[in-house]
Amino acid sequence: MEAAEMSNSQNGRKPSHGNDAFVPELMPRDEAGFPADDAQTPYVRHGLAGLRAAREVLPGAALLEALGPAGLRRLRGPGGLAVVVEVPTADWCQHVGSALRDIVPFVHVEVRDGSSKTQHKPSEGNDKVARLLCEGARVAGVSHAPERYLPEALVAAADLVIRIGPPSNRVVAETIRAATGKRARRMPVAVAGSLNFDALTSQIRIGSTPRECIARIRSIAEARSGIDPQLGEVPDLETLHGYGSPAMEWARDLVRDLDAWREGRLDWSAVQRTALLYGPPGTGKTSFVRSVAKAARIPLIATSVSGWFTGSNGYLDGVLKAFEGKLALAAAQAPALLFLDEVDAIPSRDGLSARGRDWWTPVITGVLAALDSTTSGDASRLIVVGATNHLSALDPAMIRPGRLFPPIEIARPSVEDLAGILRQHLGADLPGEDLMPVAMLGTGATGAEAVGWIKAARSAARAEGRRMVVADLARAVAPEDDRTxxxxxxxxxxxxxxxxxxxxxxxxxxxxxxxxxxxxxxxxxxxxxxxxxxxxxxxxxxxxxxxxxxxxxxxxxxxxxxxxxxxxxxxxxxxxxxxxxxxxxxxxxxxxxxxxxxxxxxxxxxxxxxxxxxxxxxxxxxxxxxxxxxxxxxxxxxxxxxxxxxxxxxxxxxxxxxxxxxxxxxxxxxxxxxxxxxx
Missing domain, CATH: 1.20.58.760 (Peptidase M41)
Structure with a gap:
């Protein structure tokens, strides 16, 4: 039987619940199954009895919204049931697992956030899951990446899949009301869309007003979705020269899709999340990715295949762990851009000797599997971009939809683009000068070489204690020839x-x-x-x-x-x-x-x-x-x-x-x- 799917995806529409009007407030115990909070808390001593901490309220509110009345009835129905819950980020896992147990009793709830390299794997725990389901028990799994971390038997057998997306304004408003006792009004669209669990709940504080909570949420959301400090000096995307239409169109589409996702107008699954940049060395593939990350207002996590070797013991398990460590780092900052440089250092299996194939096949297979799980799930919220100087050297399995696709060429700039690159990096130097003759001298050069010319020209002018002139730049591009x-x-x-x-x-x-x-x-x-x-x-x-x-x-x-x-x-x-x-x-x-x-x-x-x-x-x-x-x-x-x-x-x-x-x-x-x- 096909698993039913429930979701609170931010798509700009109110959840549909048949003829029942959606009520944003948390349901009382007899409807939602939350236990009464009779314990005396420190809040009572300050005259704040009846208020509840955001960490207690948010998981249940998000879960109930994703379920809706139909899903709740299915969850509370009689008989055995296999349930998979996908949450936005790893720090949601334990909290949603507890909320799930509060709604309805389960014989076993498997919560996996990827923190255990040995236990949080699809191959672990399948015997227990299979035995409990055979006995008619109710079993659930909670993870931000179910296919990557939950027992594969549970994922395959799921009768009900609940997808909790970034918390909607409706859920945030109810959480704020539970913590402050007052309704929140006039919230920006998708106010908390880019925040993880801890970042969001720490801004909703007992004793604050709704306006103060929203102000804090907006402040941290803007800070986290703003420009990475390391990208502050990176050129703006629209000022770049020499990257060609396909690359620029892909970048603009990505920025536009991310803006739509933040505003709740687009599901994450609809975002173009992968690409492979290829071209000669020095054509600015890394610089392009940095400008894309800046325009998209997401962190950039860069890694390379050579770095996996130098940053590990060089053995098979160490190399894969180094790669998985970068994946985990990127996932912790999601939404983020993971940049895989020098991917051609992972050889194609077509050209390997028998001995080389024995060593490299597990590495290649492990990288491909990690890419699949990283780019396929809604919860990952990662953009993955690869770069190579040698497209033909890549394993064909690496270049397909869902992995590093589409391939986008970053070619050497035209003369016109080269002149634009020179103007961009010259800044205030040589204002109003016609740079086309200089660009013609450097025809066929890369952007990296153009930057080198400017540095050399400035250095020559400094050595003579004067301002740079066009002749300095021309000499840097085409030094005096010592050929006979x-x-x-x-x-x-x-x-x-x-x-x-x-x-x-x-x-x-x-x-x-x-x-x-x-x-x-x-x-x-x-x-x-x-x-x-x-x-x-x-x-x-x-x-x-x-x-x-x-x-x-x-x-x-x-x-x-x-x-x-x-x-x-x-x-x-x-x-x-x-x-x-x-x-x-x-x-x-x-x-x-x-x-x-x-x-x-x-x-x-x-x-x-x-x-x-x-x-x-x-x-x-x-x-x-x-x-x-x-x-x-x-x-x-x-x-x-x-x-x-x-x-x-x-x-x-x-x-x-x-x-x-x-x-x-x-x-x-x-x-x-x-x-x-x-x-």
Whole structure:
């Protein structure tokens, strides 16, 4: 039989009780089952007899509202019954458990707030629950996260599920009346929605007036839902630049949903509570999350996979406990934003060796289970956001609805966004200056690099005892080049070949080409690739030809050099990964069997000589096509390179004009809109 569900969810509507008018006052004993409070209390000595402390009243009032008359009748009905009560936060558990026992007798009430790592688990206590239910007993469980902490047998067998949401104004008003003897009037919407049990009840004091109680509740609620002190200097969300529409839309939706939830106009279950930010290092994923937390007026709890290892003994149980500790810390401050940085440090099971899989599988499974319980229950009230520099390295099970979803790209900023980032971080410096030329010099840089330029420019100006000028910033972006004229010419031809190939092969929208040096690179080409959902082998091969065009130009101009090789971001590394993926990831080669994601495809070559030979064969063939391309389009490449030496940076539009002026029009396209290459 399906369990009946009762709730006091804040949805802006009065609870429905058939033809009975809802009465906000606590019901007398003969209706609600609360015992008479005959004991003499200290309040009697002060002439406050008949008043009751908020801690005694609030749990029962919230429970009765969630039940309603129909639920109360069901609870008091004859026979055995399995009941699960979900409360807002952990500090409600014991109090609601006591209120439940006062309403109706239970043979056993299991109260679990997660404080015991060994006993508060779904696998504990099932024998007892099953035996009592078989005997026709009445059994209840109370928790802020039932599926995570209560016996799984009780959760599965529940005849009645009672969900107590954040206390409504109706419940708060009745609690205030019980403590002060007077009605509360003119309360703000969802006045106590963001407070836990202890925070709320400590503001409702015997001897106070309702107005004083409400004033204290408002004060602490505003303090707790206000800006985290650590986020005070974080830029406002609406002043950010370079994050793109999907990220900003997600952030605005989250802030709007949280405001609606606080006002009682939206259930917590309707809030978009998860996301995964991905993109290159330095693009500001952490900064973005901090601004989101500030705009949402919720605390930010940040953690990383590496922190779980360094903050524990490094063994399996220690790593999981470190993660669970962060979850518990975030839950204690809910509503809050839990930020999981470097989630790609949890490897995908697809690419693990047998030995690695034995160790990592329990960790991965434990993290996934914790994410499920954290993001699925209404009571958790956590926003969970992950971040990674390598989306393809994540376990596929991590990226699905209910876990870290949706994936949102945080790409490198455009030139316009880069100028906006510079203006934002310059503050009062360089007022009224046109920053677009400086941004053009830094095309392809990240927000983090832009902040570094500003620091370097300010430092240079301080060293000379003067105010910063635009020239300081320009020198920080593109320091004086110590390359010889010959080296500059070689680098320019290399980057020009990439740029012309990107345009004529039509891999996307060419944004810019630059000779500005940055860490590990002597120049760069930025292009926005076509947002294709599906790609053919020919389209992937076009990307390889563009990646190899720089080396082909080097070789045709004298000799190949080290510029195309190097680490994982080098031309040859990208080309190798793409070709390996054709055969081992996408099933577009001679075999359909896959080895895993792109990283796994590259790793597979180390242990599979046959795969390595196939990849090398295809790389050589595509390199030959790149050499032919460079030969056929050399006039345009030389023109772009000459201009690049003079200006250091060219926009995509300027490259297009040079191609047209030196080669007539771009190479003819075939029926599929792909550029023909010389064979």
């Amino acid at each position: 004229p010959e080296e500059l010419a070689v680098c320019a031809r290399h980057e020009a070949a990439h740029a012309v190939a990107a345009r004529i092969r039509d891999i996307g929208t060419l944004r810019s080409v630059s000779l500005a040096m940055s860490t590990g690179t002597a120049g760069s080409v930025r292009a926005l690739l076509h947002g294709r959902t599906l790609m053919t082998r020919a389209q992937i091969e076009d990307l390889v030809i563009v990646a190899l065009a720089g080396r082909a130009m080097d070789a045709s101009s004298g000799a190949a050099n080290t510029g195309a090789g190097g680490g994982s971001g080098s031309d040859l590394a990208k080309a190798t990964e793409l070709v390996a993926s054709i055969h081992a990831t996408f099933g577009l080669g001679d075999e359909l069997a896959i080895r895993g994601g792109p990283d796994a495809a590259v790793a597979a070559m180390r242990d599979d000589p046959a795969l390595r030979r196939v990849v090398e064969r295809d790389l050589q063939a595509l390199y030959a096509r790149a050499v032919a391309f460079v030969r056929d389009h050399r006039p345009a490449i030389e023109a772009v390179a000459e201009r690049l030496v003079a200006t250091r940076v060219l926009s995509g539009e300027e490259v297009e004009r040079l191609i047209r002026s030196h080669a007539g029009t771009p190479a003819r396209s075939n029926r599929n809109g792909r550029a023909r290459d010389a064979r």
